[in-house]
Structures are given as structure tokens and as C-alpha cells.
Amino acid sequence: MGIFRGRKARTDGGAVVSDRNASRADLDALRAFAESRQGVEAYVEPKTSVTQTTLLLVAADGESIRRRVASAQAAYEFARKKLNIPVYDANLVGVPSRKRDYDLRKAKGTPPPSSSSSTTSAPAKQTPKELAAIMTLESVAGVDPLPTNPSFDELMRVYRKARKQAHPDRLGGERTKWDTVEDAARTLGLPD
Known part of the structure; x- marks a missing residue:
């Protein structure tokens, strides 16, 4: 009958746990981003109680993209071997400040760093x-x-x-x- 087919897995706190795994489209989006930007670095974000393992790519200007990956090991291999970019553990080094600065500029609607307000x-x-x-x-x-x-x-x-x-x-x-x-x-x- 399938009456439970629509039910989602949940954490103890009631949050819906995404059941979608990393896909070929996720990897293609990461590859396209890395090929079209300068100074891209990768940051592996480990699985938490709310999110799956993700790979965050940050360009030199701070623009970024985040996609799911199968595992931390798969993220390291993809970044090193397929994209040929440096890869870091986000838990150890954190997310670069240029990403936060870019996100803040975008949220405020201010132009790139040429103006200093x-x-x-x-x-x-x-x-x-x-x-x-x-x-x-x-x-x-x-x-x-x-x-x-x-x-x-x-x-x-x-x-x-x-x-x-x-x-x-x-x-x-x-x-x-x-x-x-x-x-x-x-x-x-x-x-x-």
C-alpha cells in the first residue's frame, strides 16, 4: 500500500534528515564552479546531526558553492584528483573570511571592496x-x-x-x- 512512503527520517529533536545522497549533478556543479573561477580552494564540512558531508568551494573573490558529497574521503579525492585544487578540513581551519565578506557584501547590496564603507x-x-x-x-x-x-x-x-x-x-x-x-x-x- 505504501502509506508510510512519504515519511521522512527525523533526528531526536524532530528535524527532517535529508535522504538525498550526493548526485552526479552535485559533482558537475562543483566542477563547473572550479573551472570558471580563479583561486578556488575546497573545504570539507563533516556530517552533523542536521546535514550530510558537504564540499564547499571558495573562489579568490569569496564567491562560493556548497554541495553534498558521499563522504569526507570522496570529497578529498574529488578536490585533489579531479579538480586539482587545495583541500582543507573546515573543522580545523574554518571557513575563509573572504567568503563571509562576500556574503555580507551581497546581503547589503554593496559593491566589491573598491568602496570602503x-x-x-x-x-x-x-x-x-x-x-x-x-x-x-x-x-x-x-x-x-x-x-x-x-x-x-x-x-x-x-x-x-x-x-x-x-x-x-x-x-x-x-x-x-x-x-x-x-x-x-x-x-x-x-x-x-
């Missing part, structure tokens, strides 16, 4: 939904309230701290806080 302010008039999202991030992060109309950098600082406090790996797979933080970030238009 250090901070931009949030819109002058915040909606009640945005104010509630800011209060959510503050409470999860455990920080003092932000000033009225906080800057983008202030919001990002609190958002990063809230993500750290609410991460499912830290809370034994429980995703409730994590989902709340991510919803608040989406409301405020913050990049991940």
Missing part, C-alpha cells in the same frame, strides 16, 4: 515583526538589548552569538531554538 544602519523605521526578531536574537544570545536602529554589524554580532547558543549539535539534536533563530534572521534579512 564600514557599517550601514538598519532602516530608520522598523516593523513590529523586525523588532520581535531582534528581541528573539538578543534573548537567545543572552546579550544586553541593542540600541534603537542597530547597525548591520551589531545585528550580525548578536546573530552569530545566538546561532552558536542554539546550534543543534550543542543541544543534542534539539532544533527548536535553531529554527527560531533562523526565522528571526530571515525576517531581518541577515545572511548565514
Whole structure:
């Protein structure tokens, strides 16, 4: 009959675990990215309670692509042998700051580094939904309230701290806080 065919595997916290494995399309997307960009490096991101093993490629300008791979060993072999690019363990070296800078520039809508504006302010008039999202991030992060109309950098600082406090790996797979933080970030238009 197949009445359970549509059910998804879930973690102890209730999060849906993706059952899709790495595909040929994922590898093709990684290969196309590496061939069309300069200074590409690979970062292997290990499997967590929420995500499968992924391979993150970061170009010299910070543009990136992330796709699933079968295993960490497969990621290392693919990056070294097929793409001929340096590969690192993201747990040991972290994600390069140029990727975060690129994502922030893209989120802010600012041009590449030729112009140097250090901070931009949030819109002058915040909606009640945005104010509630800011209060959510503050409470999860455990920080003092932000000033009225906080800057983008202030919001990002609190958002990063809230993500750290609410991460499912830290809370034994429980995703409730994590989902709340991510919803608040989406409301405020913050990049991940």
C-alpha cells in the first residue's frame, strides 16, 4: 500500500534528515564552479546531526558553492584528483573570511571592496515583526538589548552569538531554538 512512503527520517529533536545522497549533478556543479573561477580552494564540512558531508568551494573573490558529497574521503579525492585544487578540513581551519565578506557584501547590496564603507544602519523605521526578531536574537544570545536602529554589524554580532547558543549539535539534536533563530534572521534579512 505504501502509506508510510512519504515519511521522512527525523533526528531526536524532530528535524527532517535529508535522504538525498550526493548526485552526479552535485559533482558537475562543483566542477563547473572550479573551472570558471580563479583561486578556488575546497573545504570539507563533516556530517552533523542536521546535514550530510558537504564540499564547499571558495573562489579568490569569496564567491562560493556548497554541495553534498558521499563522504569526507570522496570529497578529498574529488578536490585533489579531479579538480586539482587545495583541500582543507573546515573543522580545523574554518571557513575563509573572504567568503563571509562576500556574503555580507551581497546581503547589503554593496559593491566589491573598491568602496570602503564600514557599517550601514538598519532602516530608520522598523516593523513590529523586525523588532520581535531582534528581541528573539538578543534573548537567545543572552546579550544586553541593542540600541534603537542597530547597525548591520551589531545585528550580525548578536546573530552569530545566538546561532552558536542554539546550534543543534550543542543541544543534542534539539532544533527548536535553531529554527527560531533562523526565522528571526530571515525576517531581518541577515545572511548565514
